[in-house]
Amino acid sequence: MKHPFRGARTLFYKEVLRFWKIVFQTVAAPVLTAVMYLLIFGHVLSDRVQVFDGVGYTSFLIPGLVMMSVLQNAFANSSSSLVQSKVTGNLVFLLVTPLSHWAWFAAYVGASVVRGLAVGGGVFLVTVWFSPPGLANPLWIVLFAILGAALLGALGLIAGLWADKFDQMAAFQNFIIMPMTFLSGVFYSVHSLPAFWNGVSHLNPFFYMIDGFRRGFFGVSDVSPWLSLAVVGASFVAVSAIALHLLKTGYKLRH
């Protein structure tokens, strides 16, 4: 192929265009959901939950909700696009092309990152007015947002390859992704948990994504951002290796 990157770029563009054509459902709706969480939890829990010293609960909650939206929507983008193409059969248009497994991976994960950041950015812009959380170190914010979105985009790719039906996809989302994001410290600081659950939380890679992301806003976090970076980075490499292997071997794609 004369222009190996052009094919990957086209697939990336097509994947972005796909969610952009239904932007109300793919971006506006998750932003609204996150705002609801902020209004309800912020109102109910603001006087009860201790987070970081000198940080109000609503301020604390905003980065958590932003990151949760980034992660869930990055996952949703690659997974739902793939399952949809498999169920409707139009994945054949892609299967007959010379695109390599690297091209598939880069395009699907890239588009997931764009969707995750679009929703996360939307949540931030709408919620920041309630209680601005500060910007201690924007580099951590950008780094963890992109890396987290890429990790979930790659995970969505695996789930999309594995699932044959929409309900299998929904099971993956509801029984794995949702609990792991909810129990990762979006709504609380894990140091307020009993010692056992605090320990369990440290086994959840989502905790490190959210903790590292929050570090960029407040300059404080439950664990060192470097540890978070190492855990999230290693998780991304491991998940990507699995996704690339499945694409290369044509798992559930080429029989």
Added chain:
Amino acid sequence: MPAVSFQNVSKTYRGERASVRALDGVSFDIRKGEFFGLLGPNGAGKTTLISILAGLARATTGQVQVMGHDVVADYAAARMALGIVPQELVFDPFFSVRESLRIQSGYFGLRRNDDWIDELLVNLGLADKADSNMRALSGGMKRRVLVAQALVHRPPVIVLDEPTAGVDVELRQTLWSFIARLNREGHTVLLTTHYLEEAEALCSRIAMLKRGEVVALDRTANLLAGTASTMLRFKTDQPLPAAVAPQARVTGRIVQLTARDATEVESLLATLRGGGVNVEDLEIGRADLEDVFLEIMQGETRRPEVAAVA
């Protein structure tokens, strides 16, 4: 170098209870510039063979090459050389016709492909649908888009997997005149179809598959010449005598029988008369590909004299 080469291709689908051998040692070449027909009843393995060619499935054993490129080891070059019109009527509901074609071009590394896209749209009668969403198109129109999508990168080898199944006469004519033109310009065409008159009219050479094996492979003219070449067609209300009943094709009152020569025609008519059959509206004509097909498919044993041509 042949345009397409199948060498000893076998495919076994392993199910939970039983394995199904869909292809069993299929070998043949398609020469450059040929209009080649692949025929066989449902379940014979035609679509499996094409799926392996396209990289949608993997052969259990054997090699497949497109323009000298192995479809597994050198898949990118093989797929650049191949344009596949899938059998299923699939489409991406998010995009318009032109968007679909531009995206498909991009997958093959092509930018600014609009001149060729416009030519495809005009030749396939899609020019006024270019900006319609795929969802809004009728089945026949979607089929045309599938053909256009397969051709965006001007592949030297074009594969049509039952492209006219369930489409109207107008599209068939549009499609065949366009594909015939591409064939004249040097594109190799591989066609599977259920319409045997299409294969007879278009294909210079034909392979027939039965239960995963090649049972006939020859020039269309030779296939027609090498078999019972005369066809008797008549109407009757009486049951046929046991001597001719097994080889007759009966559709309601219409009976068709094949014969090798005039002597056999005479003896068939004598048998019918002897059996008390009242023959009405008798016609005697040349056998067509459908008769050849049925004769080969009904043969229980493999025909070595035909297979030897392979």
